[in-house]
Amino acid sequence: AAYQLRRMGHGVTVFEAQPELGGMMRYGIPNYRVPRDKLAAENQRIVEMGVDVKYNTRVGKDVSVEDLEKDFDAIIWAVGCWTGRALPVDGWEGTPNCVTGVAYLKAFNEGRMKVTGKKLICVGGGDTSIDVVSVARRIGTNPAMSGNPEDVVHDDSMDQDESLVAGREPVDATLTSLFTKENMMAAEHEIHDAIHEGITILDGVMPLEVIKGDDGRATGLKVCDCTMDGMTPIPVEGTERVLEADIIVAAIGQGGDMIGLESFDNGRGLMDTTNNYQLKDKPNHFAIGDIVRPHLLTTAIGQAWVAAESVDEFLKGEEIKKRPKVDVHHFDLLEKMHEAGLDPEHFDPNAGDQRGTSSSNYAVHNYEDRSFAEIISSDELFLGHFEVTPRHKRSEDVPSADEVLGHFKERMQGLDEETAQKEADRCMSCGLCFECDNCVIYCPQDAVYRVPKAEATTGRYVATDYSRCIGCHICHDVCPTGYIQMGLGE
Numbered sequence: 001a002a003y004q005l006r007r008m009g010h011g012v013t014v015f016e017a018q019p020e021l022g023g024m025m026r027y028g029i030p031n032y033r034v035p036r037d038k039l040a041a042e043n044q045r046i047v048e049m050g051v052d053v054k055y056n057t058r059v060g061k062d063v064s065v066e067d068l069e070k071d072f073d074a075i076i077w078a079v080g081c082w083t084g085r086a087l088p089v090d091g092w093e094g095t096p097n098c099v100t101g102v103a104y105l106k107a108f109n110e111g112r113m114k115v116t117g118k119k120l121i122c123v124g125g126g127d128t129s130i131d132v133v134s135v136a137r138r139i140g141t142n143p144a145m146s147g148n149p150e151d152v153v154h155d156d157s158m159d160q161d162e163s164l165v166a167g168r169e170p171v172d173a174t175l176t177s178l179f180t181k182e183n184m185m186a187a188e189h190e191i192h193d194a195i196h197e198g199i200t201i202l203d204g205v206m207p208l209e210v211i212k213g214d215d216g217r218a219t220g221l222k223v224c225d226c227t228m229d230g231m232t233p234i235p236v237e238g239t240e241r242v243l244e245a246d247i248i249v250a251a252i253g254q255g256g257d258m259i260g261l262e263s264f265d266n267g268r269g270l271m272d273t274t275n276n277y278q279l280k281d282k283p284n285h286f287a288i289g290d291i292v293r294p295h296l297l298t299t300a301i302g303q304a305w306v307a308a309e310s311v312d313e314f315l316k317g318e319e320i321k322k323r324p325k326v327d328v329h330h331f332d333l334l335e336k337m338h339e340a341g342l343d344p345e346h347f348d349p350n351a352g353d354q355r356g357t358s359s360s361n362y363a364v365h366n367y368e369d370r371s372f373a374e375i376i377s378s379d380e381l382f383l384g385h386f387e388v389t390p391r392h393k394r395s396e397d398v399p400s401a402d403e404v405l406g407h408f409k410e411r412m413q414g415l416d417e418e419t420a421q422k423e424a425d426r427c428m429s430c431g432l433c434f435e436c437d438n439c440v441i442y443c444p445q446d447a448v449y450r451v452p453k454a455e456a457t458t459g460r461y462v463a464t465d466y467s468r469c470i471g472c473h474i475c476h477d478v479c480p481t482g483y484i485q486m487g488l489g490e
């Protein structure tokens with residue numbers, strides 16, 4: 001959002017509770033999935049656009065909402081969901097070695113957690129649970145660890161000794177999921193990779209109770225098989241058993257940390273917004289990302305772009321525009337013509353009936369407003385022009401169960417420059433003109449012609465002489481990209 005708002009020329013200050021930017025990309029998703037040097041470089045690029053960042057500053061604690069309202073014209077809440085949900089079973093609350101996935105991964109991503117318990121159970125089934133068990137398999141355990149494996153998760157100032165790394169041993173990591181593997185939230189290839197790395201996945205299994213020892217710490221998790229009725233698990237009688245554990249992690253969902261932000265809470269630890277990401281009843285407040293609905297990085301980034309436009313309209317005192325169902329960038333030919341100094345002449349609405357003109361300079365002839373059909377379906381393309389080119393897929397470095405301990409190399413290998421360009425070459429330019437000249441060449445009437453260079457701009461390469469056009473559709477048929485649409489020209 002800061003990036004988009006800076007591009008529009010607004011002054012932006014980011015308040016960041018953590019010492020580094022990046023949110024869950026930095027403190028949740030492990031480094032072998034998001035390389036930290038790339039993330040830091042991207043953040044730096046945005047900061048260098050002139051964004052003021054206040055690090056280690058939690059709004060609601062270090063700065064009040066009232067102060068922000070005094071100092072800023074608009075506020076975007078992009079606070080994410082950092083409070084992991086507790087497992088709703090007996091014995092969970094207050095048990096020290098029962099922790100949330102968010103807290104567990106944060107301790108690892110801050111570099112403080114070097115090793116973990118010998119037997120780890122994670123309850124979940126989504127991306128976070130897969131990350132928890134994959135991290136556990138990578139960091140391993142060490143019998144020489146002093147204290148308990150959960151200590152480093154609870155105590156932000158604790159940093160396990162680096163010497164533990166040398167003597168680490170494999171961990172038994174088990175993931176339990178209410179849903180069967182086919183219906184788990186995590187992506188299929190993530191589940192496949194986890195099994196390859198030696199993780200035990202118990203699917204169709206529900207937790208029943210945390211079993212505790214005399215010292216009050218969990219020694220195991222009682223579970224049973226289950227079937228699902230929608231989102232409700234139905235236990236299968238007679239299948240109860242106890243899985244042993246040194247540490248149990250719940251990765252069953254997250255909510256926002258609303259301390260100091262209570263007035264924005266919709267009652268479920270999230271914030272309610274309009275389609276334009278403006279808070280209902282608080283016009284100078286906006287919210288985006290996980291705090292609206294926990295989802296994906298791309299979702300949060302896309303919402304930030306929409307919210308930035310809403311903020312821009314709000315600050316200019318304009319009405320915030322209704323957004324189309326499919327929210328994509330519109331190519332704006334008028335803007336392009338303005339950039340090229342080709343603005344249409346002034347239109348005088350009182351100058352009589354002017355419909356049907358194909359020459360007056362107040363109108364843009366051959367103007368195509370594509371915004372009504374953002375998606376060009378494949379049947380509008382002339383596929384005969386395109387050779388079948390298979391995708392250039394990224395290769396994966398997924399360690400086997402024997403190799404995973406201490407393996408922190410990036411899992412997906414990025415494409416090299418040459419392959420990335422080849423992959424980009426597969427773009428069929430759906431709905432856009434790539435200046436192939438087919439329409440000019442095949443028009444039997446010579447009605448389609450190239451726009452003279454002095455009047456051309458992006459999106460304005462060919463035009464039609466309507467006095468010659470007989471509406472034969474040949475230009476439309478030979479267009480490879482579905483760019484040309486037939487119409488009556490008014």
Ligand SMILES: Cc1cc2nc3c(=O)[nH]c(=O)nc-3n(C[C@H](O)[C@H](O)[C@H](O)COP(=O)(O)OP(=O)(O)OC[C@H]3O[C@@H](n4cnc5c(N)ncnc54)[C@H](O)[C@@H]3O)c2cc1C
Nearest residue numbers: 016017023024028058059079080128289290295296297300
């Ligand atoms: C373990 C895990 C794995 C994931 N894996 C993937 C994945 O593979 N692919 C994918 O697309 N998505 C994944 N996601 C989801 C993705 O991380 C989120 O959708 C995305 O990060 C949401 O972005 P956000 O900006 O809304 O919130 P966040 O990324 O959570 O950022 C919120 C920011 O606000 C700061 N903050 C919070 N409260 C305050 C406050 N009061 N004052 C000041 N600052 C505050 C935080 O420090 C943080 O920097 C994963 C999430 C998790 C937890």
